[in-house]
Amino acid sequence: MNKLSRCALPALSSGYEPVDYELAEVTPGIVHIGLGGFHRAHMARYTHDLMGIDPEARGWGIRGAGLRAADSPLLKALGAQDGVYTLVEREGDAENRVLIGSIVETIDASGATAALLAVIDDPRTRIVSATVTENGYHLDRATKQLNLHSDEIRHDVAQPRSPRTLPGILVEAYRRRRARGESAFTALSCDNIQHNGNVLKSAVLKLAHQQDDDLADWIETHARFPNSMVDRITPVPTAEDIAALAAETGIDDRASLSAELFRQWVIEDEFVAGRPAWEKVGAQFVEDVTPYEFMKLRLLNASHLGVSGLGQLSGHRLVSEAVGDDLIRRYMIALMDEELTPTLMPVPGIDLAAYKRRLVARFANTAIKDTTQRVNTDAPVNVLLDPLRDRLAANEPIDLLALGLAAWLRRVRGIDEQGAAIHVVHPMAAMLAEQAEAGGGDPAPLLSITALFGNLGQDPRVLAAVGEWLGSIYDIGTRATIEQAAARGLFDTRPHGMGPTATAAIHAAN
Secondary structure, eight states: OEEOOSSOOOOOOTTBOOOOSOGGGOOEEEEEEOOSHHHHHTHHHHHHHHHHHOGGGGGOEEEEEEOSGGGHHHHHHHHHTTTOEEEEEEETTEEEEEEEOOEEEEEEOSSOOHHHHHHHHSTTOOEEEEOOTGGGGOBOTTTOSBOTTSHHHHHHHHOTTSOOSHHHHHHHHHHHHHHHTOOOOEEEEOSSOTTHHHHHHHHHHHHHHHHOHHHHHHHHHHOBOOOEEEEOOOOOOOHHHHHHHHHHHOEEOTTOEEEESOOEEEEEOOOSSOOOOGGGGTOEEESOOHHHHHHIIIIIIIHHHHHHHHHHHTTOOBHHHHHHSHHHHHHHHHIIIIIIGGGOOOOTTOOHHHHHHHHHHHHTOTTSOOBHHHHHHHSOTHHHHHHHHHHHHTTOOOHHHHHHHHHHHHHTTSBOTTSOBOOOOOTTHHHHHHHHHHHTTOOHHHHTOHHHHTTGGGOHHHHHHHHHHHHHHHHHOHHHHHHHHHHTTTTOOSGGGOOHHHHHHHHHHO
């Protein structure tokens, strides 16, 4: 079995893209925090592609770090392979394999962050990027501001020179740059958070003000926090996936992963110390990412969570199985057309009908073994709550969003309809399970958690709409509840049950 190394790549089997540059020539320019599958299938892939056509891009190698103990096995595997790994891209029968060479170093910062801070100190580091999920920002879930009462943030306030969190690490790194009289770096969020750069900047400045107002002012003046929109479905690789690739290729790659063929990256062009020319390989630089961000968060992320919640409760392990279920697919299309699209602003250069057709086809891609459990774990409930609030403000119906939220509330009970355990990964999992058990079909106890739901639990329209669906899920089950929604005509609001967008979307998915 061949090992991967930057110095000597093994002979590649058919189906691999050629590596068009010398991996040994790559030097670091980016530090990425949160070295999971998504980053390795997205930003690292764009950077790798650019290195193949632009020699200057080879000075933007990525040092990848993980802050969680759960990251350690992957970081160890990548370290043993000099950061090189296989990305398999699939759609239907099409498959493409590529060895990614843009990651030059891995750092396990789960126990201590000194080594991570040291590489950020390197003057060659001009961008520090992050994919740590919304939980990694330590936000108050109602206000979306930094939660100074978080245990980890309290640690970083008390011991700022040995931070544990993303905001704490950035504040300390900026403090060191300022103390040495060096320039700032760009902090680039790649997380699925609305206005992610603004959110990160706000958290960093709020934490910096706890230490030194002058430091906060320096960061605000000299650093940059561009907003970005990222998109690529990347399932969590299994041991079976890794073993199968090794058997097919003869390469012992312990860090291989797969993704769909589709990818998208829209970025505000606001960088303080230069950037890679990612636009040469398909990234889109814009003045304002907001319309694209709204489109993606509302149409993709909200429908993804709605489909996955109903799908998992209906017994579907894979997202493709859930979208292959006619009723759930019709729910997704109606949710996008009726309650999500009306909340969008104009999106320059985008055909929304085509975008929605593509989403249905992407979710239905049987070559990507993306699980409903992963989506339910990774997607914050805010992707449903934000459009729900907009619909309420416009005094418009919320039936379909309420059904998706009811599925979310039923799932956090931690037990499915057959009595089997559901693994709920959430900072408030214990409280959610307790309130779900107390309320049963009544959503009021769960919606009273203002840190998560704000004042939605005080709105009688929300309580009535969500309560109807949640009560039905408990009384007759999820599948029968979706059938009930269809019988009420919620999926058939146009002549003959489907408008042109819905009809075309269903054909695309089949």
